[in-house]
Amino acid sequence: MTDQAFDPAAYVRDIEEAARAGGWTIRYLSPCASSTRPWLHREARTGSGAPRVYLSSGIHGDELSGPVALMEILRQPDFFSDFDTTIFPILNPDGLARGTRGNADGIDLNRDYRNPKSAEIIDHIATLKTLGQFDAAMLLHEDFEGVGAYLYELNKTFLLTLGQEIISAMGRHVPIDLRPEIEEMPARNGVISRNNIVLKHGPIENRPDWPEAIYLSVHHTKVSYTTETPKPFPLEQRVLAQIAAVKTLLTAVASKKHR
Secondary structure: OOOOOOOHHHHHHHHHHHHHHOOOEEEEEOOOOOOOEEEEEEOOOOOOOOOEEEEEOOOOOOOOHHHHHHHHHHOOOOOOOOOEEEEEOOOOHHHHHHOOOOOOOOOOHHHOOOOOOOHHHHHHHHHHOOOOOEOEEEEEEEEOOOOOEEEEEEEOOEOOOHHHHHHHHHOOOOOEOOOOEEOOEEOEOOEEEHHHHHHHHOOHHHOOOOOHHHHHHHHOEOEEEEEEEEOOOOHHHHHHHHHHHHHHHHHHHHHOOEO
8 A cells, every 4th residue: 555646536436335335325515526525424323322423534635544544444334333423535536636735726625614715615514514513523634744643632522631542542553743842833742732722823713714623623523633644654554543543532432531
């Protein structure tokens, strides 16, 4: 498994095949030139009342481990069996086709959630408004120049040790970024917490250019984690780190590790 040219249309065909085999409902956001944009939903095998989780990837076109990780997860039919799960695996197919961070118009879609200009995010927000609240969300990202894994923790409900549990799980596959400051924000053992973001930049809601995580935090969930795997490391290791992060979050949600 290596980083190579990404074919969004082929990815969509494969993920739809895995989703159908696993009993997922497939719906679609507005299409892009490179491919359609499926999103997936499946209720828990235990029926109504199960924890609701949200995952997304592929919003930056130069970050492959997230989409690949979600593909691998979907090929494991029991992975989400105990959860009401919603997945947006390929938010920016045009960027993925080009290997660029932004979309075909050069817009960074992960800065477009407060006053959206892109058709991709306008439609994503319209769909999110129909979905209600989630118990937790995880957004799978990569750092192009990363020296190790790190994450952003927007967590108002679960124990604050959860961020460290997630990053420790990722650290079994890639190094952890132990720098005391990451992306110009204070960090602790690879975790950038909401409190650290607020101390550095003020209330996150005041940012003029909301990423997906802030939009979700304001409107849809009290718990979200944005994972960042280090792109200089082999893709297979990064994918395993992303899968480990998702597993750790699900374990916490299932056990209800609330404060």
